[in-house]
Amino acid sequence: MSIRRPVPVANVRAPVLLGTLLLATLPIASVAAQELDPLSKLDAPSKFTVQLLVDSAQAAGLPSRALMSTALEGIAMKVDGKRIVAAVRREYSFLQTARASLGPVGDEELTAAASVLEAGAKPAALVAFRARQNGRSDLEAFTIWADLITRGVPKEDASTAITKLWQDGADDAIFHSLWNNVQTDILQGLNPGTALQNRIRETPGRAPPGPGKPPEGQQENQSSK
C-alpha cells in the first residue's frame, strides 16, 4: 500500500505568485520608463525642436520651465507636434521680449509678463514695471492685465489703467478688487472698455509702505525666491 505524499501547497503557490507579480510589474516598468521623459509623446522632430528651445532658454537665462509647461499643456490637450513647437517658439519670443522690457527679474515675473504680451499688450507698456519697491510683487498686476485684455478691454485702456495703478502704488488687493468689479460689470452686460473706465475712476491708488524706489535694475523680486 503506497501512501500518497501530499504536495506542499506553499511550494507550489510561491512560484506562481512570484511569476504573477513579475508579469504584472512589467507594464509598470514600461510606463515608468516613459514617465522619465515627459516629451516622449511628441513626434521625434517636434521633440527635438522643443528640447532645443528649452536648452536655448536655459543658456539665455530664461525660464525654461515655462517652455516645458507649454509643451506639456499641448501634449495634454492632444495638440499636434507642429502646433506645440509653434507655441513653444512663441513663448520663447515673449520671454525674450519681457526680459528686454523688464530687465533682470525673476522667472515668475518673466513668465507673468510673457502672458501679458501673449494677451496682446505692447512690450513698451511693460517698461513702467522696471521700477519697483522692495517687497512689491507685480504678479497680480500682470495677471489682472492679461485677463482684462482677454475679456475684451481695449489693450491701450488696460495697459494705461494697470500702469497708472502700479505707479500710484496699488497693492494686490486693489488690483484684485478692480478685476472683480470689472468682470462683474461685464457679466452684467456692460461693454468691457466702459466697465474698466467706470471702475478705474473709483479705484484708489495707494502709496506702498517702505523705502523709495530703488534704481532701475536693482529690484528684488521676493516672490520668485
Place this chain on the structure above:
Amino acid sequence: MTEPKVAILIVTAALLVPASRGGLAAQLVSKIDAGQYSVSDGVLPMSTFRVSPAVQWLTPYAHVTARGSAYLTDQQVQLADGIVSGTFTSPTVYGVRAEMIGNASRAVDDRSLGTDQVDVQTRVHVLFHQHGGVWFGGGVARPWRIAVISSAEVADAGAWGKIGETTARFGSATMTATFTNFSFSKIASLGDSGSATTSAASACDVAAPSGVASSTPLRALFSESAASVDACSRQSRFADLEGSVHWEAGPLELTAQTGHRFGNAYDVTPDSRQWSSASATVWLTDRVAIIGGGGRQPALPLRGLPARSYGMAGLEIAYSPMSKSAVPVSLPHAVLVHSFEIHTAPSGLQKIVIHVGGVETVDVMGDFSDWSPLTLVRRGRDLWELSVPVSPGVHQINVRVDGGPWMAPPGIPTVRDAFDGEVGMIVVQAPKSDR
C-alpha cells in the same frame, strides 16, 4: 474559485491598476441614514429605528452601488433589504447615450427568508441641452423564491425637464414623468380565489372578481404548492404612471411624487391604484443633513410586498456624500462649478477647494502638475478638495467635471492659452518667512 487563485487575481489586478493611465478618475462615496421608521404593512415592525448605509463607486461611465437597510428589533439588528446595482453608460454622442443597468436585490420580511430579484435593463436616453430629455428602454426582472411569478418583461419610457439653476435664488426644479409596464406570468391557484369553491380554471378567466388579489393569503406567494396541479398560468400585466418634482435651493431639497397603476382588478389591488409620497432633506453642514418624509408606496407584486404607508425622520451623515439624482436615468452632469478657491494649507501645500454639486468627479491640472490631471476628493455634499505642492509665482490651472472639457475655474483671472483655449491664472505668494 479557490482562495489562492482569488488572492493572486486580486494582487494582479491591484498591480495592473497603476499601469492603466487615464480614465481612472474613480471615487468612492457613501452615506448612512439613521432614524425612526414607521410602516403600516404588517410585515416590518410598526415603528423602529432603521439604519440605511450606502456606498457607491463612481467613474465617468460606470457606477456600482451597494445599499441596504436594517432595523433594530429586540436589541437585535435585522436586515430589511439590500441591493447591488451596476450602471454602465456610453459617452453622449449628439445628445444620445445608452445605458445598461444590472441589479441584484434581496428583500427580507417576516414571511420568508427573503425574496431575491435580478434585473437587467437597457435604455436609450436623448438629452436636450442638459435641461431635459426623454428615454425609453426595456429589460427583464427575474424574481426568485416567489413560486407563482415568472420572469417579468419590463418596458419603460419617461421624460424629464429642469428649470432654474442650483445657484439661483429660487434654486432649480426637476420634473419627471415615467411610464413603466410590467408583463409576467402568474400561477393562479385555489388560494387566489379566496374561496375553496372556486376552481383554478375560473381564476384563470380574464374577468376576475374585484379585490381578489388583496384577499390572497400572502404566504401563498412563497409556497411551492401554489404551483400545484390545481393551478394554471395566467398572463398578468400592469403599468405604472409616475410623476415627480424635485426642488433644490440652498441647503433644502424637497421631492414629491405621485403615481397611478393601470391594470385589471386581478393584477392590481385597490390599495395600489394610487400613491403619493414626499421627502425633505435639510443640509446642516456639508456632511450632515436632517431627512424626513412619508407617504404611500404601491405593492410590489414581483417581490411579494404589499402596499404600505410609511413615515420616517432622521439624520443623514456622509463624509463623501452621494448625489441625489432627481431623474431615474443616468445624466451627464451639467458643468457648473460654483466656486473655486486656493489657499495655503498649514502643511505648506496649496489647498484647492471647489464647490460643484451633482457631479461624480472633479479634476484639475496645470503647470504645477505638469499638465497631468489630479482628481479632487469629495469632502462634502458639493465640496471637493485637494492639497498640492505649488511653488510661489503665477500658475495656470484648469478644471473639468465628470471627465468633460477642461475649462478655466470661475472667480479667478483667465487668459487665452497657447492653444486657443482658456486657462485660469492663480498667484501663489511666497511664504512670509521667505520674503
